[in-house]
Amino acid sequence: MLEPQGQIRSDYVGGAVTAIARLIRDRDLKPGDRLPAEGTLSKELQVSRTVIREALRSLAALHLVQLGAGKRPTVAQLDDDAFSLTIEHGVVTDQIDIQQIYEARRTIEARTAALAALRRTDAEARAISAHARAMLERRNDPRKVMEHDIALHLAIAHASCNPLFALIIGAFGGVTRQTWPIGWKSRTSDDERQAMSELHVAIADAIAAGEPTAAARLMDEHFDQSIKALLRAGLI
Amino acid sequence: MLEPQGQIRSDYVGGAVTAIARLIRDRDLKPGDRLPAEGTLSKELQVSRTVIREALRSLAALHLVQLGAGKRPTVAQLDDDAFSLTIEHGVVTDQIDIQQIYEARRTIEARTAALAALRRTDAEARAISAHARAMLERRNDPRKVMEHDIALHLAIAHASCNPLFALIIGAFGGVTRQTWPIGWKSRTSDDERQAMSELHVAIADAIAAGEPTAAARLMDEHFDQSIKALLRAGLI
């Protein structure tokens, strides 16, 4: 192992990826707009269709373009899927731990709660409250509680009127589905579980009432308790 | 257009992607570990090498695996590249605007500054201070000031001891390089520009001194001024 391992000399695929990304920018394409067909790109960029396909697959994995049998590639809507996979990979390969995820969520969600209180529409406030109430009502069906929990946090992020927050919070959904049951089990008594749901109701109320400080404080409290529950379970 | 456009019937590539991702998880592979060769995967999953290659390209785009000519695919280190491309795509296609990015950064970086003040090593504190001082010294070379600015923020994120923060802040680097010059130009006087750099020095000092509240407050102030500068420039 003497050689300092050289670069890949000819990375046609990488070149095609940046060429296509630049094409989206230069032609000012927006979500839904169609890109040139594989054959066309192949001729224009002077590489085989194989290379173009692998480049398009790369962009599709990142959700920058969307592919479909028979259809020409289209520019894609913003999506949290790519970031979600990055995070899951980090967790699976021990590069990120659960506590770090909660620390990040706590930071971001205290803000989304405050912003939602300031910016939410009435419809959004109703949707958030509905999820909180559903958590209380479905208290015997953990799976449902979890889904409403996740949906509530995402709804708050959307109500913050910042798609970047929605993107990040949405991306946490994947790992949350894997860790949420741990937190649920660590809350052994029904009272404790109900308290968690009631805290969500309180957050929803603060957002509906347009009280940013209270919303942020309650959200922070929620994460405080969640982290404590996970620590008590000895699982983080 | 009567049909409600059906699903892709046979998505071999998608299947291969999840199969390979599951393989990483099930075999408990860590960064650097080698995956089976394309030919092997092709046989095991009963699809052509074409499909396997496109699946591996997808995973490589997400930085879950790393590819190299002649080398077998390896599990990849966590990387902000995929998220960075997502964000840039959002900006280029008008799905995210600059102000929203600053709002997110402000939220996150007030926290990373506080955490860095609590957790930084001495070496990290020195590195952060070095970037801040370099910003002052190189004040006549905007390009250099920008690079030290970006590096400083990323160094703070690393010092926060949460790789997730480092990932997110790192991902913002790409768009920052495109918007930073706007902020610089909007600060017309030398005094104003120097004040910006001095604020970075103050942040670095607070982190070095282990003062989380001060670090967070200064960071918030920094973003406050940056957003004002951009608004004044009329560009967001």
Added chain:
DNA sequence: TCGTAAAACCTATCATACAGGTTTCAGAAG
């Protein structure tokens, strides 16, 4: 034991083929 060169292995790219999905367009029907 150690180093080295050949052998085996592997990936990157290209060309070609075909099944089946999608879009377009001309012509028929109203």
Added chain:
DNA sequence: CTTCTGAAACCTGTATGATAGGTTTTACGA
């Protein structure tokens, strides 16, 4: 003149085979 329809043209998803050139392993000789 408009609307519908079906065929034609277009396009993607997958498979196979081939070759250049990079990497890892192996076996041999010093």
